[in-house]
Amino acid sequence: MPRVDAGLPASAPAVPEPARVEVPALGVDVSVVPEGIDDAGALALPEDPGVAAWYEYGPSPFADAGSSVIAAHVDSLQYGLGDFAALAGAPAGTEVLVRSADGTTARFAVVSVETTDKTGVPGATVFDRTGAPRLTLITCGGEFDYGAGHYLSNVIVTAAPVP
């Protein structure tokens, strides 16, 4: 039976957190901030589409397991169109770079791009904290509900680490 010292743990060595996401081929270059949950229980996002949110309770892109989620608004009335609008057209193999504040870079390649009705987003897969390490970029797309002021679909980009 495994045993541990149950004393108050010293702070564990932290895995780097993402500070920027770049997709050079698509002109995507946004800063990233850690975010949690908004008042409605959804992923909190900065209003500015030029600032993406990393879901801070899930894995980091620098972790060795699980799906790291980085999301940004596709557009906003105040700021206009965001860089993540280009993700919907990302071909498989497109390079994605994630940089940490200390200059470490994690490299990924796009595996798939899906536009999914928001009611059908597979949360257990997108926010999976276990399994193979991967990067999941999310924004909005598809049809827009002009009455409610939101899109009806999420664009979900899955990318795998490049050695």
Place this chain on the structure above:
Amino acid sequence: MQKKKIPAAIAAGALIALGGSLAGALPASAADGDAKLSVLHAVPGLTVDVYVNNALTLDDFTPGSLAGPLDLPAGTYSVAITASDAADASSPAIGPVDLKLDAGGNYTAVAHLTADGKPTATLYTNDTSTLAAGQGRLTVRHDAAAPAVDVLAGGSAVVSNLSNPDEKVLNLPAGTVSASVAATGTTTPVIGPADVNVAEGVNTIVYAWGSLADGNLALAVQTIDGLHSNPSGVPAGSAGLVATNRPADPTGLVIGGSALLVLAAGTAVALRRRAVAKAAR
């Protein structure tokens, strides 16, 4: 901490140690529905051996140590705790006590002092219910030779009048809590303040143990992870600039200022709603 199964060989060895009479009925590896049992040694100054169903299970178990979790078939287990030089379980310092473990349950057996300083054992059931996204769970257990206490976070009581061996369970927004323990009704710490990380999706169990009279009160921590749930969605756009159903002249909508104004008029209702919602927060 990931959800881990104890390797089959170790599990089998430990289960055989639980008693030869059980061995034939035991699965080769942990099965769904097994109970999980951890053991915390919270009696100061006494290295012990722990016997389960008369078989030595934890040898030379030191104060402040946490063992497990061990996957066990549901059932009742007899636990005896002896001095570390005992030859068998016949003269226990604590127990024997019967621990009834239900299928799927998550338990911690704690050897500790009573409020008046006598060694005893308490079986706690750990709350492993799912947490809302963004929340962590803080469980506080009084296992110290001390009167009733308050647990203070940031200087104010979040748990009041907690007596040995009771517990209190709180679900909180995830984050670090500066926690201290004081005699109930007072704010002068007898333990702490100490930073306790109430991590998202985790039950962080904090034990107050030791003896007030002997001046060796301390905190022990156990964590049970994997209790998280996921965000309800990702609302990631509010202007409709790339909508597949946008009105005519899409190019103008994207780059033309006048078209943007038209679009803005179309979403003005929504913006007002958002403003109202924000004002209500």
